[in-house]
Amino acid sequence: MATEVTKASYVEAGKAYDRDMRYIPDRITAEPGRSRDRLDVTADAETGALQVPTWPVEPGRYRLVAARACPWANRSIIVRSLLGLEDVISLGTPGPTHDQRSWTFDLDPDGRDPVLGYERLQEAYFARFPEYPRGITVPAVVDVPTKAVVTNDFPQITHDLFFEWREFHRPDAPNLWPEEVREEMEVVMKRVFTEVNNGVYRCGFAGSQETYDAAYERLFTALDWLEERLTDRRYLMGDAITEADVRLFTTLARFDAVYHGHFKCNRNKLIEMPALWGYARDLFQTPGFGESIDFEQIKRHYYVVHSDINPTQIVPLGPDPSGWATPHGRDAL
CATH class of the missing domain: 3.40.30.10 (Glutaredoxin)
Structure with missing residues (x-):
């Protein structure tokens, strides 16, 4: 395994982080x-609309x-x-x-x-x-x-x-895009992406105190909204897992291990938000989720690659991941 990487810059002095969302559209x-x-x-010759390959x-x-x-x-x-x-x-x-x-x-x-x-x-x-x-x-x-x-x-x-x-698909595959909640789910996923998935990066790659402060407030406003939403429902859209849960989970799984310290998202840890922490553990213990997570690889990626944020490239030993296997009690919802 490679132990060093070429120094890459992710922070632009004085500027807020702006993710490049231009991808191969095929x-x-x-x-x-x-x-x-x-x-x-x-x-298209008549409308000018792009025809995606x-x-x-x-x-x-x-x-x-x-x-x-x-x-x-x-x-x-x-x-x-x-x-x-x-x-x-x-x-x-x-x-x-x-x-x-x-x-x-x-x-x-x-x-x-x-x-x-x-x-x-x-x-x-x-x-x-x-x-x-x-x-x-x-x-x-x-x-x-x-x-x-x-x-x-x-x-x-x-x-x-x-x-x-x-x-x-396997016969019992979950319906990740249920028709009856799809319109609301699109709204939820958009907020999760802009404020949480990308929000932690806006904090970590902020180029000024002002842009960091604004990103921090946006992130925790959204996390408080999610904490409230998940207090009386098992998953984001109700009683079944959807694509919205997949999208939120991957950020929550990295929150305490990386984003809390490395990206300065440190108002509180995930484990200090009862509904979100229970929800994250519930998903982690669901087949398909937890086995996809490798905390050592996650920490190594962020702490080594982001050398402008962590120039020593020292990878922290904690936190203890054993809490992810503890009972979550969410099935009562």
Whole structure:
């Protein structure tokens, strides 16, 4: 495993953190006539609207590359497991650290992904876009025959795993996008993303005291809202797990281990918010969630890669993760 990474800068002095949400827009779809193997993004001749490239659903064709350390990638690992797609879409897991170039497969024998043969995920991006101009991010779906990246659009990936791969879901797979609550769920997920998932990064990568203070207030306003919401309901949308829970869980799982100290989100710990802590433990103990979490990889990723925040790259030994296995009592709801 790599022990050092090239220094990368995530903090821009005097500025608030602004996440680049421009991803490869391709989708893998099941609808006949809409799917095709390869297509460049083009504009409709009459309307000017972008036509998003689509690829066909084919079991065994694609490899999901998702580092367990990354919360955005963690979502796709959980959804793949919940839906029973392990034998349909293979999984490659880069190690927890990366340099300015790319995530690397340093956990695999000889440091290469056993299916793609790559040392770096960057190679899959360059196989499709030789001069790819943005960051090499996870999760990424790779077309195994061509070894070229298909998409790295993380919210669309989990959406399509549910809607487009339904034919291959296990029989008792959960309904992650229930029609009866979908409109409200979209509102909840938007707030969770802007204020919590991305909110911890706004705190950690703030470039001034003023931008940090504003980010901190926004984050804990949202966490207080979630604490209240989860006091009398087991999950975000009621009595069943949805995509909204997957999206919130990956941030909560990292909160005390990383965000509380490393990102200065320290008004209180997760374990000091009774409803959220019980909810997080409930999910952690649900098949598909807890086994996707590797606290040592998570800590190593943040404390080593973010060398502008933690220049010594010392990884803390705590906190004790045993509390995640304690009874949560949420089934009473």
